[in-house]
Amino acid sequence: MDVTWWKHGVIYQIYPRSFLDSKGDGVGDVCGIIGRLDYLAWLGIDAIWISPIYPSPMVDFGYDVMDYCGVAPIFGSLDDVDCLLREAHGRGIRIILDLVPNHTSDRHPWFLESRSSRSNPKRDWYIWRDGKPNGGSPNNWTSNFGGSAWAWDEATQQYYYHAFLKEQPDLNWRNPQVRAAIYAVMRFWLDRGVDGFRIDVLWHLIKDATFRDNPINPAYRADQPDIDRLLQLYSADQPEVAQIVAEMRHVVDAYRERILIGEIYLPIERLVAYYGENLTGVHLPFNFQLLFTAWKASSIGALIEEYERALPVGAWPNWVLGNHDQRRIATRVGPSQARVAAMLLLTLRGTPTLYYGDEIGMHDVPIAPEVAQDPWEKREPGLGVGRDPQRTPMQWDSSPFAGFSAVKPWLPVAADYAQINVAVQRIDATSSLSLYRQLIALRRASPALSHGAYRPLSVAENVLCYERAAEVESLQVALNFGDKPVELNFSTRSGKHVLLSTDRQRVGCHAPRILHPNEGIIVGNAADLGRLGPHDQ
Ligand code: NOJ
Numbered sequence: 237m238d239v240t241w242w243k244h245g246v247i248y249q250i251y252p253r254s255f256l257d258s259k260g261d262g263v264g265d266v267c268g269i270i271g272r273l274d275y276l277a278w279l280g281i282d283a284i285w286i287s288p289i290y291p292s293p294m295v296d297f298g299y300d301v302m303d304y305c306g307v308a309p310i311f312g313s314l315d316d317v318d319c320l321l322r323e324a325h326g327r328g329i330r331i332i333l334d335l336v337p338n339h340t341s342d343r344h345p346w347f348l349e350s351r352s353s354r355s356n357p358k359r360d361w362y363i364w365r366d367g368k369p370n371g372g373s374p375n376n377w378t379s380n381f382g383g384s385a386w387a388w389d390e391a392t393q394q395y396y397y398h399a400f401l402k403e404q405p406d407l408n409w410r411n412p413q414v415r416a417a418i419y420a421v422m423r424f425w426l427d428r429g430v431d432g433f434r435i436d437v438l439w440h441l442i443k444d445a446t447f448r449d450n451p452i453n454p455a456y457r458a459d460q461p462d463i464d465r466l467l468q469l470y471s472a473d474q475p476e477v478a479q480i481v482a483e484m485r486h487v488v489d490a491y492r493e494r495i496l497i498g499e500i501y502l503p504i505e506r507l508v509a510y511y512g513e514n515l516t517g518v519h520l521p522f523n524f525q526l527l528f529t530a531w532k533a534s535s536i537g538a539l540i541e542e543y544e545r546a547l548p549v550g551a552w553p554n555w556v557l558g559n560h561d562q563r564r565i566a567t568r569v570g571p572s573q574a575r576v577a578a579m580l581l582l583t584l585r586g587t588p589t590l591y592y593g594d595e596i597g598m599h600d601v602p603i604a605p606e607v608a609q610d611p612w613e614k615r616e617p618g619l620g621v622g623r624d625p626q627r628t629p630m631q632w633d634s635s636p637f638a639g640f641s642a643v644k645p646w647l648p649v650a651a652d653y654a655q656i657n658v659a660v661q662r663i664d665a666t667s668s669l670s671l672y673r674q675l676i677a678l679r680r681a682s683p684a685l686s687h688g689a690y691r692p693l694s695v696a697e698n699v700l701c702y703e704r705a706a707e708v709e710s711l712q713v714a715l716n717f718g719d720k721p722v723e724l725n726f727s728t729r730s731g732k733h734v735l736l737s738t739d740r741q742r743v744g745c746h747a748p749r750i751l752h753p754n755e756g757i758i759v760g761n762a763a764d765l766g767r768l769g770p771h772d773q
Contacts, residue, residue: 242587248283250269251592273324277329279676284329285334286333295404350362360408363397364389365397373388375450376450380612438498440471443471452467478517497522523555524562526555526581544690564626573717576738583711591626595672596657597668601628601647629649639657685704688710712747713757714751722751723751732760734758739752739755
């Protein structure tokens, strides 16, 4: 059995601005994360991915990096990161940093040099083009945050390309010096003991060599953001990116047990290409399909099978329910189904990634326009693209500002934080937090769940049933995606017991004939119950 940590482990994403403010400035920080490592160890996760903590003007909240080898004072210092590494590793928790190689801040020294003159040695580190003969931008590519992706530089009379904000110029990954510089950044952090990287917009790194216009998207509707007007045929996911991914893999393979996770929003058949030829690409190309698939037993069942079929031989799967760019699961499917979603995520084959706060059922917080922070929301208001609602402060307890900070936080705290918080849920055996903790513990203890095969059993109108099986153990999972009771028809029910249910009272009972509304259960043999049954607190 291959027990590599990132295969059997659970990853937990922390948005550092919003986790815990230890300094009293309304913004979370690295020491705040250190202060909650005991909580994370108790929850049972194996690794933390932290969104960017580097020095940055924060125009895109850290995804605009000014110095890849430093720490923004608002988040702490390099010493704090060293302390985090020591403290986390001491608890068996790995640390994954966010690598943002596609673009820098426009205040990064590399860009300041690059824009200083056409003959500067770093000119070619970014993507500079002449305008069209009529002065128009070089092609029709649009920024992910709306408007043209080309910004005019008056001083040097050329355009530069930015896939996101104009304050985030894209690096030119066709330039070998750029590659070497980012690989040196990776080594800087790997040498410090970092366990891997989540790579921002990995599929964007290489653009079409001749900058052809992107085609019009025939399915575009007026209520969609600007980026959807065109199909991103030439501005991303180019064949040459494979070489770069392999080079990045080569960098981490010089170290023991490090991991690369790629942020890639592509359909399954393109996504799996990022495992690379002979698995020399990223270890885990993030699988975001659960974020966009209709929340129905049939659709989710079909998705799992499509994904399983598409995986290259030996490739390890992974699943994501939420992140800092997407609406929270509790908001997407409602609080009851969010518990079913937790059971799905933690019983599927492959590495699960949790988003901070989802374990207590945090939902999106409505943000009034005058307090909006997200640059995308500010550029395209009213379309619902804003990402502030899913980035609000972690709800620790019932004290003012949910125990996140002593002062008013950078984003408002959810109105119902007195009910939805860690302190309240920790002592409630029926809470979302208790369910997550038990699911994680069961997953860890069960060979079937941590590395067993996936086998679909049945899918009915609202019920999805599947089996996870390894060596001598096989467990069945049944999930009710609806709010009505449903009859279970999987035949292996007899002689089985409920190891875990979203409905606490069911645990230990014989496998039921009827699933309650919004119920998910995991069943196994009586012997499994003794071995894997819930061990509270
Ligand atoms: C993806 C990140 O997840 C998102 O938050 C950011 O705005 C863009 N990349 C640009 O870096």
